[in-house]
Amino acid sequence: xxxxxxxxxxxxxxxxxxxxxxxxxxxxxxxxxxxxxxxxxxxxxxxxxxxxxxxxxxxxxxxxxxxxxxxxxxxxxxxxxxxxxxxxxxxxxxxxxxxxxxxxxxxxxxxxxxxxxxxxxxxxxxxxxxxxxxxxxxxxxxxxxxxxxxxxxxxxxxxxxxxxxxxxxxxxxxxxxxxxxxxxxxxxxxxxxxxxxxxxxxxxxxxxxxxxxxxxxxxxxxxxxxxxxxxxxxxxxxxxxxxxxxxxxxxxxxxxxxxxxxxxxxxxxxxxxxxxxxxxxxxxxxxxxxxxxxxxxxxxxxxxxxxxxxxxxxxxxxxxxxxxxxxxxxxxxxxxxxxxxxxxxxxxxxxxxxxxxxxxxxxxxxxxxxxxxxxxxxxx
Amino acid sequence: xxxxxxxxxxxxxxxxxxxxxxxxxxxxxxxxxxxxxxxxxxxxxxxxxxxxxxxxxxxxxxxxxxxxxxxxxxxxxxxxxxxxxxxxxxxxxxxxxxxxxxxxxxxxxxxxxxxxxxxxxxxxxxxxxxxxxxxxxxxxxxxxxxxxxxxxxxxxxxxxxxxxxxxxxxxxxxxxxxxxxxxxxxx
Ligand code: SF4
Ligand code: SF4
Numbered sequence: 001x002x003x004x005x006x007x008x009x010x011x012x013x014x015x016x017x018x019x020x021x022x023x024x025x026x027x028x029x030x031x032x033x034x035x036x037x038x039x040x041x042x043x044x045x046x047x048x049x050x051x052x053x054x055x056x057x058x059x060x061x062x063x064x065x066x067x068x069x070x071x072x073x074x075x076x077x078x079x080x081x082x083x084x085x086x087x088x089x090x091x092x093x094x095x096x097x098x099x100x101x102x103x104x105x106x107x108x109x110x111x112x113x114x115x116x117x118x119x120x121x122x123x124x125x126x127x128x129x130x131x132x133x134x135x136x137x138x139x140x141x142x143x144x145x146x147x148x149x150x151x152x153x154x155x156x157x158x159x160x161x162x163x164x165x166x167x168x169x170x171x172x173x174x175x176x177x178x179x180x181x182x183x184x185x186x187x188x189x190x191x192x193x194x195x196x197x198x199x200x201x202x203x204x205x206x207x208x209x210x211x212x213x214x215x216x217x218x219x220x221x222x223x224x225x226x227x228x229x230x231x232x233x234x235x236x237x238x239x240x241x242x243x244x245x246x247x248x249x250x251x252x253x254x255x256x257x258x259x260x261x262x263x264x265x266x267x268x269x270x271x272x273x274x275x276x277x278x279x280x281x282x283x284x285x286x287x288x289x290x291x292x293x294x295x296x297x298x299x300x301x302x303x304x305x306x307x308x309x310x311x312x313x314x315x316x317x318x319x320x321x322x323x324x325x326x327x328x329x330x331x332x333x334x335x336x337x338x339x340x341x342x343x344x345x346x347x348x349x350x351x352x353x354x355x356x357x358x359x360x361x362x363x364x365x366x367x368x369x370x371x372x373x374x375x376x377x378x379x380x
Numbered sequence: 381x382x383x384x385x386x387x388x389x390x391x392x393x394x395x396x397x398x399x400x401x402x403x404x405x406x407x408x409x410x411x412x413x414x415x416x417x418x419x420x421x422x423x424x425x426x427x428x429x430x431x432x433x434x435x436x437x438x439x440x441x442x443x444x445x446x447x448x449x450x451x452x453x454x455x456x457x458x459x460x461x462x463x464x465x466x467x468x469x470x471x472x473x474x475x476x477x478x479x480x481x482x483x484x485x486x487x488x489x490x491x492x493x494x495x496x497x498x499x500x501x502x503x504x505x506x507x508x509x510x511x512x513x514x515x516x517x518x519x520x521x522x523x524x525x526x527x528x529x530x531x532x533x534x535x536x537x538x539x540x541x542x543x544x545x546x547x548x549x550x551x552x553x554x555x556x557x558x559x560x561x562x563x564x565x566x567x
Pocket of ligand 2: 422444445446447448449450476480481482483484485486487488
């Protein structure tokens with residue numbers, strides 16, 4: 001047999017059975033957005049199977065809730081989705097308020113909406129930065145984080161903490177907005193608009209970025225619904241579903257905003273939907289600032305020891321990542337009997353096997369990044 | 381090709397923009413100022429009028445702390461026996477494990493005696509595992525520093541002043557309304 005001098009594979013080698021290789025990704029991988037571990041079975045550069053391992057960040061938050069008093073649980077919700085703290089606090093407070101039949105003062109509702117929408121922008125900015133990193137772009141990260149930093153400075157001025165705020169209360173918010181709030185937000189909004197536009201300009205229609213994200217990780221609307229997708233991941237498939245519109249809570253029915261939807265359900269569509277959502281959030285904030293009334297920020301009942309009547313409620317709200325819901329069962333004491341959270345990231349992540357199947361290894365981080373998971377919420 | 385040129389232009393434009401105004405702070409050399417409401421580590425306050433801590437050791441904060449990171453005990457107040465203080469009980473021993481504290485501010489909210497504040501202290505790393513278990517004198521030192529720096533006024537005093545001002549305003553408004561009503565009646 002003639003010697004193969006080219007160094008290329010011989011015919012015999014090429015005809016041999018393909019060898020599957022195991023590739024371990026995470027938990028300490030920079031692109032797994034926290035501590036997520038995937039075991040990939042690869043055939044060459046193609047992924048043939050995935051086994052996700054969750055639970056590295058499991059803190060037992062749901063169980064801890066059973067041992068804490070109602071006003072202490074807000075701190076646990078801060079730490080569940082640690083990128084969208086206000087949104088998480090909101091859904092918990094709403095659950096307890098619904099159980100107690102507690103009315104929240106108007107002003108508090110507006111304060112909550114403004115903060116939640118700002119938090120949505122902050123969360124999406126973080127996403128824009130990380131998806132840029134996943135696709136190989138460093139600059140958008142810096143711009144996005146600058147914008148996020150500005151929002152967090154405002155949060156610090158309002159609640160005293162940049163991330164773990166513990167600011168929402170059952171029946172309102174902790175204290176009124178600071179005196180210089182109007183000035184702060186008037187300074188912030190134009191800058192924020194610039195930041196969002198800039199990250200959009202740099203990233204969204206960038207040729208390299210488009211090539212990396214277009215037609216990668218596509219999923220059809222039916223499949224997405226079957227997997228329990230919510231939020232931008234579902235809207236990227238073209239399903240117009242947003243809890244803020246489908247079942248308006250708080251004062252969301254008073255604002256005029258659109259729900260951006262994608263077409264193909266690929267990574268780029270999910271990205272585009274998030275970027276558009278930031279503009280919509282800015283619109284909501286502007287309207288809320290116009291409408292916000294004066295008055296109390298916390299109902300007087302919320303200041304007493306909270307002891308909801310026995311019963312159960314299921315409350316849902318729109319998180320930056322999707323639909324977050326709380327199922328709260330009370331037995332009439334000062335601690336809940338059971339508290340179950342429906343975390344959006346967890347449900348979106350459940351499709352990882354389907355999304356990664358038959359894709360390239362290099363695309364796996366982009367697909368994972370486009371789901372925008374937060375491990376604190378997946379593992380709880 | 382055209383797109384690459386466009387991308388290049390964008391990069392150049394951003395570079396020049398970036399040269400204008402740096403946003404990065406050199407942190408340890410250039411500390412970032414904190415906001416007035418910033419919640420740093422909890423600390424105990426000092427009553428300068430009587431020269432004793434505000435804290436009575438009532439343990440309300442300890443029962444409400446979500447991480448159970450504090451402990452305290454109370455004793456009879458010697459200054460009260462001498463008639464210098466209105467506090468019958470006073471804190472004897474107080475400890476907070478700041479490593480476990482999650483800076484939630486619940487203790488400040490539940491305290492009825494203005495005795496605890498969220499100070500602006502946030503740089504307390506140590507080399508020991510238990511290095512941040514701070515006791516009463518240390519907590520009072522942090523608190524005194526905070527009081528000095530922010531010209532702290534007890535929140536209950538503030539609330540009282542605000543209420544009085546509001547009552548005065550209401551009374552004044554009522555007085556103004558009365559002559560007007562009287563004048564109307566006279567017509
Ligand atoms: S800080 Fe306040 S609540 Fe805590 S023991 Fe002292 S007086 Fe009581
Ligand atoms: S701030 Fe929160 S965690 Fe820290 S001591 Fe006070 S109640 Fe406990």
